[in-house]
Amino acid sequence: MxxxxxxxxxxxxxxxxxxxxxxxxxxxxxxxxxxxxxxxxxxxxxxxxxxxxxxxxxxxxxxxxxxxxxxxxxxxxxxxxxxxxxxxxxxxTLNTTVATEFAQKTTIELPDASKVSLNAKSVLVYNKSDWKDHREVELQGEAFFKVAKGSSFKVNTAAGYVTVYGTQFNVKQRDNYFEVICYEGLVGVTYNSHETKLKPGDSFLIIDGKTIAKEKENLSGPSWLNNASSFTSVPYKMVVEEFERQYNVNITLLGIDSSQRFTGSFTHDNIDVALKSITLPLHVTYSKTDNSITLKRE
Structure with a gap:
């Protein structure tokens, strides 16, 4: 031959x-x-x-x-x-993209066995082929990370980035909102070229470009993992936006100051109970028509 x-x-x-x-x-x-x-x-x-x-x-x-x-x-x-x-x-070019829709959550495992839980309407992007040398992800939205021990791990967002070495933490980046909560290990948050170190229970919060001080976090993880959204002195408009993401609805505010601060929570399992949770404390009424909800000052 x-x-x-x-x-x-x-x-x-x-x-x-x-x-x-x-x-x-x-x-x-x-x-x-x-x-x-x-x-x-x-x-x-x-x-x-x-x-x-x-x-x-x-x-x-x-x-x-x-x-x-x-x-x-x-x-x-x-x-x-x-x-x-x-x-x-x-x-x-071979990036892996994981995205969640309205009222959807998901958990994925990264190439190094780190686990990421994505909240509703969030996007995570990473590169498998380059992972060994660069453990980095791009995040839009909210995610909870359980990082496997190893080399440096980095989370990039439009507002800033987070660097860690084997830890558990939550990152939330929405419009005019950037929050990082450390639950385990040590977290470095870089915002406007300045790094802030967070220990377990520490939080870093920026709302509308302003740094907001928060009390020590006592929970072992974010409430949304247990199908509830919790807020402490957050503008009402951001509470409403989160509600829309969790229930896939459109909310209209009538006669309500959307910048007023809200402290409380709502469940992701029952829309009527959730609506009462975000309206009764502010003496607001609501009406529903299909996927549209109107909130009105009493």
């Missing part, structure tokens, strides 16, 4: 044991294996591996007629190019 037939049968995974030994004895065996691995790894939608391999084989056949010595450099270049394309593609 000639050399080209051996290569083609090898690409089709159709070699007998004897033929495989003959293939391995080819002088350019290593270059052929490197080329094939690179082309197999490159899986972009617009890249046809079969066609490209055929092109390479045609070039190989043509070159061999003129000079066998040209084959090795050609294969080396092709393999290097394929591998470079592969590395670039995987490290720059």
């Amino acid at each position: 000639n050399r080209e037939e051996l290569i083609l049968k090898w690409l089709d995974n159709n070699l007998t044991e004897k033929e495989l030994e003959a293939f391995k004895s080819l002088e350019d065996y290593d270059e052929l294996v490197a080329l094939n691995r690179g082309l197999q790894a490159f899986k972009a939608d617009d890249y046809n591996t079969e066609q490209e391999l055929e092109k390479v084989m045609q070039v190989v056949k043509t070159r061999k007629k003129t000079s066998v010595n040209l084959l090795k450099p050609l294969l080396r270049i092709a393999a290097i190019l394929a591998i470079c394309f592969c590395v670039y593609y995987y490290t720059t």
Whole structure:
């Protein structure tokens, strides 16, 4: 069997044991294996591996007629190019995105066994291929992290970022709201280029660009993990927005100052009970029509 037939049968995974030994004895065996691995790894939608391999084989056949010595450099270049394309593609474009919808929560496990619980209407993005060297995630919304011990772990948000070394913490980044609560370990929160260190029970809260002081956190985790949203002196508009996310409804305020502060909580399991929780303390009435709710000052 000639050399080209051996290569083609090898690409089709159709070699007998004897033929495989003959293939391995080819002088350019290593270059052929490197080329094939690179082309197999490159899986972009617009890249046809079969066609490209055929092109390479045609070039190989043509070159061999003129000079066998040209084959090795050609294969080396092709393999290097394929591998470079592969590395670039995987490290720059293959991000994993996890998103939750209204009234939905989910928990995922990251490549290092760290666990992330996402609250409603939140998005988490990370890169699996680059994870070993860069344990970083992008977060929009709210998430609770149980970070596996190891190298530095970083959470990037539009408002600031969080750096930790094996810990449990909650991050919430919504419009004009940025909060980090440390439940275990040590957390570093960077906001406007300034880092604040948080120990268990410590919180970092920014509302409308202002730092808000909070009392020590006594719970072992955020209330939303147990299907309840809790607030301490938070603008009412943010309470309403969270309600909309948890119940997939649209709320209209009539005669209500949305900037007034609210302290309390509501459950995610019963919309009528939840509505009473956010209206009775402020002497507000409500009416429902399908997915629309109107809150009105009494």
